[in-house]
Amino acid sequence: MKKTITLIGINFYPEDTAIGLYSTQMLTFLAEKGYKINVITGFPYYPQWKVLDSYKNKPIFYKEIINNITIYRYKQYVPKNPTFLKRIIHLIDFSFGAFINSFKIKHTDLVIAVVPFTSTVLLGWLLKKRLKAKLWTHIQDFEFDAALQTGVSNNKNRWLTKGLHKIESYLLNRSNLVSTISLSMLNKLKTKTKSNTYYFPNWVSQDHFNSISNKSHPYFKSNKFKILYSGNIGDKQNWLFFIDFLNKMANINNIEVCIVGQGAKKAWLSTKLKNFDFVSFYDPIPLGQLNDLLCSADLHILFQKDDVLDTVMPSKILGMMASGKPSLITGNSQSEVSKIINRSKGGIYLQNNLAEVVNSFILLVSNNKNRWLTKGLHKIESYLLNRSNLVSTISLSMLNKLKTKTKSNTYYFPNWVSQDHFNSISNKSHPYFKSNKFKILYSGNIGDKQNWLFFIDFLNKMANINNIEVCIVGQGAKKAWLSTKLKNFDFVSFYDPIPLGQLNDLLCSADLHILFQKDDVLDTVMPSKILGMMASGKPSLITGNSQSEVSKIINRSKGGIYLQNNLAEVVNSFILLQSNNNYCKLLGKNARDYILKNYNPNIILPNFELTLKNLLKKPILLS
Structure with a gap:
């Protein structure tokens, strides 16, 4: 029987940033695993410091169930201008409401208290004692230390510091386990408590962050060099240094600065920067837009105070990277x-007295954007790959390249071809081919990896040959451009992609498959379309880099002709294939035999399962 877990923390769904986002994703994961989940929380208010409109008219104590999670809310006081005193009232009011809500929990096996606020640990301990449960305290922010370091309290008297730390240690020692989000914070935590400790970092979902699939975000309106700060506009950032930085940037014409967020310092900062016409302020955006925003920037900036050391780990750094x-x-x-920045080599980290170095760096980046982007991408890629227990890829060339990028274990896990889908004996003639002419087929993405200029030159050479038809099936970024370029070629037809159930008929109806690749596409991709082309039992005429994986497969299988992008050689090879049916049949048979032997799912998938089982047998090491 699955256990019951109760989380106490002020931030939760529908807040989709910072602590609220991570708490929501964590509990959603557990709920999907079958655990019964309760949450004692406040009304959603962060980062706007304003209760969401959809919750304004709800009762002070409000219960709701979302995604099998039972949520007990209290409408806490939320100050419009969160000064230190108002934050204290905010904390006390939430803690009072959460205390009342805690009595609505009749059974729990585990209480998770999320800090801030530290008062949640007291509430968690009381609930632990009452229901004979265990207590896990998870620290996103050392609340007391951060307040003292950043001057939020405006009181650094020795007795106050000592008193706060004694209260903190007393509460942490009531926990069965205490976790935090960075290694520096973990080391600090071990000086504060005798309880067991655990490294539990925040995370980044690849579904949310993808620099390939992003669209340009409307907050960036020009082609200038785009500098972005996105996050809380509060006391932990060094805004005075930021203002000095912008003063140095004022005479540079090719930059724009975008500040996205809310926080206690936003009104003050926007007033200070009102005369900077290259600086724009925006409210926070939904999580669904965050990838587009972050990937639209050319440079992320984060200027922190020198005394913010091991009390916080800004979650925004994960999205930035x-x-x-x-x-x-x-x-x-x-x-x-x-x-993290220095280990990953994914950016530059400086102390706050290096304004001239910072300015020089901005100029360097703005004039060498592509170089920095490439370096940043590769460093971040390696850093993330090294966090994996196993990294696999689909071709041997890509596997060799992968081994230069990561220290993790690597595994060759190719795509495969099912004999059920590709059978040149059982196919029917596909309606896309309408004549008895020699049928040339390109089927796949019509994008930037293919050498379409070479393809056009090839078709110009074919224009005087009467007995051919060319069929191009697919979609992609270059389709509209290519169809315009080929509109006067009456032997060329364009079609949309077809369902998988028709693919065998289409591929087997062709007499020749063509794929003209750019020379610089070498070991970064392995076109899956090559498997279907070869499995159809028809020959392929392919061009590209002679060192590519596709070149090796075609030459090893003797299932087609692979050439570099030499037009005369390609034309001569085509004429040979068109005029020699027996040669085409031999190449096609070789291709199919090779694919069914080397890309057989009955071999690949059992090997995958075996590798998976071996991986699962290995113990997970906790820091």
Whole structure:
């Protein structure tokens, strides 16, 4: 029987940033695993510091069930201008409401208290005692240390510091387990408690961050060099340094600065920067737009105060790095963020007294955008791959390249061809081919990896041959351009992609498959279309780099002709194939035999399962 888990924390769904996002994703994962989940939380208010409109008219105590998670909310006081005193009232009010809600929990096996607020640990301990449960405290932010470091409390008296730390340690020692989100914070945590500790970092979902699939975000309106700060506009950032930085940038014409967020310092900062016409302020955006925003930037910036060291680990740094764009960050050189940036080599981390170096770096990046982007992407890629227990890829050339990118274990896991889908004996003639002419087929993505200029030159040479038809089946970024270029070729037809059930008929109806690749496409991709082309039992005429994986497969199988992008050689090879039916049949048979032997799912998938089982047998090491 699955256990019951109760989380206490002020931030939760529908907040889709910072602590609220991570708590929601964590509990959604557990709920999907079958655990019974309760949440004691507040009304959603962050980062706007304003209760969401959809919750304004709800009762003070409000219960709802979302995705099998039972949520007990209290409408806490939310100040419009969160000064220190108002934050204290905010904390006390939430804690009072959460205490009342805790009595609505009649059974739980585990209580998870999320800090901030530290008061959630007290509430969790009381619930633990009452229901004989266990207590896990998860620290996203060392609340007391952060308040003292950043001056939020405006009171650094020795007795206050000592008193707060004693209360904190007392509460942490009531926990069965205490976790936190960075290694520096973990080391600090071990000085505060005798309880067991655990490294539990925040995470980045590849579904949310993808620098290939992003669209340009409307917050960036020009072709200038785009500098982005996205996150809370609060006391932990060094806004005075940021203003000095912008003063140095004022005479540079080719930059724009975009500040996206809310926080206690936003009104003050926007007033200070009102005369900077290259700076724009925007409200926070939904999580669904975040990938587009982060990937639209050319540079991310984060200027932290020097005294913010091991009390916080800004979650925004994960998204900044996952965007594939470099970051320029300042702060204490001993901080966790400094270690991550320097370890990953995905940006530059400086101390706050290096304004001239920062300015020089901005100029360097704005004039060498592609170089920095490439370096940043590769460093971040390697950093993320090294976090995997196993990394696989689909071709031997890609596997060799992969081994230069990661220290993780690697595995050759090719795509495959099912004999059920490709059978040149059982196929019917596909309606896309309408004549008895020699049928040439390209089927696949019509994008940037193919050498369409060479393809056009090839077709110009074919224009005087009467007994051919060319069929192009697919979609892609270059389709409209290509169809315009070929509109006067009456032997060329374009069609949309077809369902998988028709693919065998289409591929087997062709007399020749063609694929003209660019020379610089070498070991970064392995076109899956090549498997279907060869499995059809028809020959292929392919061009590209002679060192590519496709070249090796075609030459090894003797299932087609692979050439470099030499037009005369390609034309001569085509004429040979068109005029020699027996030669075409031999190449086609070779191709099919090779594919069914080397890309057979009955071999590949059992090997995959065996590798999976071996991986699962290995113990998971916890820091």
